[in-house]
Amino acid sequence: xxxxxxxxxxxxxxxxxxxxxxxxxxxxxxxxxxxxxxxxxxxxxxxxxxxxxxxxxxxxxxxxxxxxxxxxxxxxxxxxxxxxxxxxxxxxxxxxxxxxxxxxxxxxxxxxxxxxxxxxxxxxxxxxxxxxxxxxxxxxxxxxxxxxxxxxxxxxxxxxxxxxxxxxxxxxxxxxxxxxxxxxxxxxxxxxxxxxxxxxxxxxxxxxxxxxxxxxxxxxxxxxxxxxxxxxxxxxxxxxxxxxxxxxxxxxxxxxxxxxxxxxxxxxxxxxxxxxxxxxxxxxxxxxxxxxxxxxxxxxxxxxxxxxxxxxxxxxxxxxxxxxxxxxxxxxxxxxxxxxxxxxxxxxxxxxxxxxxxxxxxxxxxxxxxxxxxxxxxxxxxxxxxxxxxxxxxxxxxxxxx
Amino acid sequence: xxxxxxxxxxxxxxxxxxxxxxxxxxxxxxxxxxxxxxxxxxxxxxxxxxxxxxxxxxxxxxxxxxxxxxxxxxxxxxxxxxxxxxxxxxxxxxxxxxxxxxxxxxxxxxxxxxxxxxxxxxxxxxxxxxxxxxxxxxxxxxxxxxxxxxxxxxxxxxxxxxxxxxxxxxxxxxxxxxxxxxxxxxxxxxxxxxxxxxxxxxxxxxxxxxxxxxxxxxxxxxxxxxxxxxxxxxxxxxxxxxxxxxxxxxxx
Numbered sequence: 001x002x003x004x005x006x007x008x009x010x011x012x013x014x015x016x017x018x019x020x021x022x023x024x025x026x027x028x029x030x031x032x033x034x035x036x037x038x039x040x041x042x043x044x045x046x047x048x049x050x051x052x053x054x055x056x057x058x059x060x061x062x063x064x065x066x067x068x069x070x071x072x073x074x075x076x077x078x079x080x081x082x083x084x085x086x087x088x089x090x091x092x093x094x095x096x097x098x099x100x101x102x103x104x105x106x107x108x109x110x111x112x113x114x115x116x117x118x119x120x121x122x123x124x125x126x127x128x129x130x131x132x133x134x135x136x137x138x139x140x141x142x143x144x145x146x147x148x149x150x151x152x153x154x155x156x157x158x159x160x161x162x163x164x165x166x167x168x169x170x171x172x173x174x175x176x177x178x179x180x181x182x183x184x185x186x187x188x189x190x191x192x193x194x195x196x197x198x199x200x201x202x203x204x205x206x207x208x209x210x211x212x213x214x215x216x217x218x219x220x221x222x223x224x225x226x227x228x229x230x231x232x233x234x235x236x237x238x239x240x241x242x243x244x245x246x247x248x249x250x251x252x253x254x255x256x257x258x259x260x261x262x263x264x265x266x267x268x269x270x271x272x273x274x275x276x277x278x279x280x281x282x283x284x285x286x287x288x289x290x291x292x293x294x295x296x297x298x299x300x301x302x303x304x305x306x307x308x309x310x311x312x313x314x315x316x317x318x319x320x321x322x323x324x325x326x327x328x329x330x331x332x333x334x335x336x337x338x339x340x341x342x343x344x345x346x347x348x349x350x351x352x353x354x355x356x357x358x359x360x361x362x363x364x365x366x367x368x369x370x371x372x373x374x375x376x377x378x379x380x381x382x383x384x385x386x387x388x389x390x391x392x393x394x395x396x397x398x399x400x401x402x
Numbered sequence: 403x404x405x406x407x408x409x410x411x412x413x414x415x416x417x418x419x420x421x422x423x424x425x426x427x428x429x430x431x432x433x434x435x436x437x438x439x440x441x442x443x444x445x446x447x448x449x450x451x452x453x454x455x456x457x458x459x460x461x462x463x464x465x466x467x468x469x470x471x472x473x474x475x476x477x478x479x480x481x482x483x484x485x486x487x488x489x490x491x492x493x494x495x496x497x498x499x500x501x502x503x504x505x506x507x508x509x510x511x512x513x514x515x516x517x518x519x520x521x522x523x524x525x526x527x528x529x530x531x532x533x534x535x536x537x538x539x540x541x542x543x544x545x546x547x548x549x550x551x552x553x554x555x556x557x558x559x560x561x562x563x564x565x566x567x568x569x570x571x572x573x574x575x576x577x578x579x580x581x582x583x584x585x586x587x588x589x590x591x592x593x594x595x596x597x598x599x600x601x602x603x604x605x606x607x608x609x610x611x612x613x614x615x616x617x618x619x620x621x622x623x624x625x626x627x628x629x630x631x632x633x634x635x636x637x638x639x640x641x642x643x644x645x646x647x648x649x650x651x652x653x654x
Contacts, residue, residue, distance in 0.1 A: 005512045016500040311496045314457060315510040315555065316485020318478055395457045399496065 006321070010329040017301070024297035025337035027290030028378065032341025032371045033348060034286050036363060038279035039370075040349035042272060044361035049268055056193045056261045059228040060129065061235055063088075063221040063242070064257050078217040079255040082205060084245050085123075085221045091241045094234035096226045099126040100218040102208055108201055109174040110162040117158050118200045119175060121208020129224045130192055137169040137184030144183075144204040148211065153184040157198035175201065176212055231260060287374065290337065291382040298330050298386035309390050310398025323391040330383025331376055338375025342368050403466075404562060404594055405431040405454065410463035411617075412449050423449040425617035426463065431596070433562065436589045438597040438605040441614035448567065450614070451598050455488050455565045456480045468562060485514045489556030493568035495548040497540040497555075503527060504536040507554045514559055526558040527551070530584055546577035553584055563594040570604055582607050602637045606630045 014021045056062075065079040085100035101122040108117050126132070127139045134153060144151050152173065159168050159182075168182045180203065189197050209215050225234040235258055242256055302309070309322055349361035412424040424446045431437055441447045452458040453465060456472055465472045467487060475483065484490075497506045507523040516522065527533045530550040540548050549569060556564050566585065570578030582604065589595050599605050606625055613621035623629075 001517075002512070002515050009512075012501060307496060308498055311492075311498070312509065312513070313481070314455065314484060314490045314496075316481055316513040316559075318481040318513070321481075321513060396452050399457075399492065 003324075006325050007328055007332075010325055010332055013301075013305075014329060014332060020297060020300075021333055021336070024294050024333045025340065027293035028287070028334050028337025028375055029290075029341040029344060031283060031287035031290040031378075032338050032375055033345035035280070035283040035371050035374070036342050036345025036367055037349045037352070037361075038283055039367035040345065040361040040363040041352065041359060042276060042279065043364050043367070044349070044353075044359060046268075046272055047362050048360045050265060052191050052194055053261050053265050053268070055191055056264070057130070057224070058261050059225045059231060061223050061225070061231060061238065061258050061260050063223060063238065064219065064259075065217070065255065066257050077219075079246060080218050080221060081216070082209070082218050084242060085218070085223075087241050087245050088221065088223055088238055092223075092234060092237035094226050094230045094237055095223045097125040097129050097224040098221055099123055099129050100205060100221045101126070102205070102213055102215055102217075102219050103200075104213055106176055106201075106212070108158065108162065110168075110171065113162050115158060115161045115199075117155070118195065119208065119212060120200050120202050121205045121212065122202060123205050125224075126202070126222075129222055132189050132192060132197065133187055134184040135187040136167060137182070139184055140202060140204045145206045148206040149204060150178060150180045150207060150211070151183045151204065152180040153186060153202040154182055155186050155198045155200040155202075156188040157196075158201050159185045161199075175203070178211060235260075287378055290334075291378045294330055294333055294379060295382040295385060297333070298326060298383055299389070301329070302326065302386045302390045305390075306393060306398045306401040309393050310395045310401065313393070313395040314399065319391040322393075323387045326387035326390045327380055327383045330387070331379035334375045334379025334382070335372065338372045341375065342371050345371070403430055404433040404435075404468060405429070406464075406466040407454075408464045410450075410453060410465055411461045412446075412453060412458065413461040422617050424453065424460070427617075427619055429612065429619060429622065431563075431594065433594055434589070434592055435610060436585070436595045436597070436608045437610045437612060438599060438608035439612045439614060440598075440600055440602065440605045443600065445614040446617040447598050447614050449617075451565050451567055451596070454563075454596065455490060456484045481513075485510055486559055487562045489553075489559070489561040489564040491549070491552050491556050491564060491566040491569045493571040495540070495545075495552045495572075497548055497551055499540050502537050502539055503532060503543070503551045503554075506540070506551055507558050510555060510559050516559075523554070523558060526554040529557060529588075530554045544577075545573050546580055549573060549577075549581050550584065553581070553588075557588060557593065561593070563596060564588065566595065566597045568599055569597065570599070570601070575603075578604065602633050606633045 063080065065077045080100070082100045085098045088095055089098045099122050101120055103118055103120045105116060106119045108115050122140070123145055124140055124142055127134070135156070137153070139153055140151070143149070152175065154162070154168055162168065162173060163171070168185060171182050172179045173182060174180070186197070186202070191197070203212065205218075209218075223234070223238060225231045238258065239254065243254065246255055248255065312322060346363050349363065353359050353361045407427055407429045410424055410427045411422065414421040414423055427450060439447045439450065449458070453460050460473055467483065472480070472483070498509070504520065504523045504527060507526050508519045511519040511522055524533060524536060527536050530553050532547060532550050532554065535543065535547060540551065543551070564585075570581055573581065585595050585597065586607070595608070597604070597608055605611055606629075608625060610624050611621065612619055
């Protein structure tokens with residue numbers, strides 16, 4: 001009850017000097033909104049990337065060319081062959097499916113209509129490994145691949161861009177001047193890994209490598225383990241198989257790299273940690289500035305109200321009561337700044353999302369709590385010195401103060 | 403005995419100079435008395451009042467309030483005594499300007515952790531005849547009204563003694579009389595009043611006169627009607643003489 005009354009008293013005092021109170025909160029508003037928008041941008045980005053990693057599937061391992069300590073001297077990008085994928089499927093009993101792939105951006109034409117699409121050359125297993133299925137028609141078959149047929153399956157968006165409402169199955173489109181028959185349209189999916197698969201066009205691996213890209217190697221092999229828990233062991237099997245395929249001597253470095261969803265997430269986490277530290281340092285500095293602002297205003301307030309403090313002591317306030325009152329005032333200033341800062345920070349990150357159109361922001365509830373607690377602490381810390389000065393005033397001197 | 407003071411001293415040291423503001427004061431004041439303390443400025447009357455009110459601590463001597471020694475109390479206990487047993491009235495009213503009359507009166511109640519503060523503050527305002535102005539701020543009131551609010555604040559906790567430091571000093575004589583009437587009423591209902599003033603016409607309102615010079619009490623006597631008449635007449639004569647003397651001519 002007493003505490004509540006002190007709070008009311010403090011609010012009145014702050015209300016009398018509204019303009020000054022607002023100026024005092026400004027530093028905290030800037031600091032807290034910096035923290036909140038930094039957190040929103042970071043967790044938004046993190047959430048988006050994590051979602052993409054999640055879509056990769058936890059039972060998968062991606063194999064790409066390169067690797068080894070000598071990587072920097074001699075970057076290899078042609079180490080993986082499609083035969084490697086067959087060897088992995090044959091030799092590794094912990095792998096149940098493989099999908100080798102090559103991809104390149106190309107122009108697709110249907111009469112007058114044009115669209116730029118990522119052309120993905122892959123095999124039948126792609127559909128099941130990625131749990132990404134056809135909505136109309138059929139997917140690429142073994143026969144398509146072996147006979148290097150000129151057929152393609154359109155991504156959801158690619159189909160609507162070229163054909164509008166018309167069902168495209170059975171029509172022919174031109175890729176790099178070659179006619180391809182559309183045999184299927186994929187379901188709407190969005191992102192798979194970091195690729196927006198909806199605007200992609202899928203062709204058989206053999207057709208793609210020979211007729212479109214003229215390449216003798218694949219850029220990536222996705223292998224799916226029989227069980228997620230067997231992923232580590234499966235990777236060892238793959239490593240053994242590929243080393244013998246590539247005739248790498250014992251002790252020599254791999255010419256390929258493998259990564260899983262887990263590893264990718266961890267690596268990304270390390271990168272965001274650095275950003276976090278930088279952003280929080282900036283936010284921290286602005287909060288220190290805010291604290292100094294509050295301390296300054298509180299000192300002015302104590303000096304101005306010297307006589308009032310004398311009166312309060314004369315009518316029975318203990319020194320601790322005076323101390324409490326000024327601490328509460330500082331905390332209230334800071335908390336008002338905190339609340340406004342959270343609102344400004346959220347509005348700012350929203351605005352950023354709208355302007356840039358690429359950033360996704362997300363304000364975690366924990367960030368709000370964190371920001372408010374921090375604002376309260378800053379208020380109390382910056383209020384200590386002025387409050388102690390107020391509490392130490394000699395009442396006789398204070399009552400005489402002009 | 404409400405106030406018992408023996409050989410009370412208060413010595414200020416400022417650098418090399420030592421000021422004996424209070425140089426061994428002995429005095430007893432009974433409950434229910436109406437005492438005025440007069441003296442020239444620097445005579446130690448304000449210092450004495452600060453010590454009586456527990457705002458300052460004596461350098462030496464003893465001071466018992468209601469039988470309790472005030473010189474050895476902790477800050478907390480002293481604050482409690484200021485809150486419960488003492489009511490201050492100042493020359494400049496010392497109200498908190500941003501809040502209403504009733505909130506000003508309620509301040510001691512809040513520090514005393516009292517309940518029903520509004521009703522009690524209202525009752526105190528009624529005692530000084532300002533119940534109808536309870537929502538006004540000090541800035542919207544006349545000097546006399548402000549001092550009445552200050553008195554209401556002083557009496558709200560029913561203290562055993564009211565210490566008034568030049569309470570009429572900032573008021574015209576008519577308003578000053580109204581304020582003194584309130585002190586008379588409070589005294590009639592049993593409150594002890596110690597009034598510090600340098601105006602003789604105010605000091606004679608009390609029933610006991612204490613005069614201080616250089617930190618010592620040199621006069622301590624009861625005020626009879628006769629004395630009151632004489633003192634007031636002297637005061638008036640002095641004033642009349644000051645007015646009639648041809649000051650300017652002499653100077654020229």
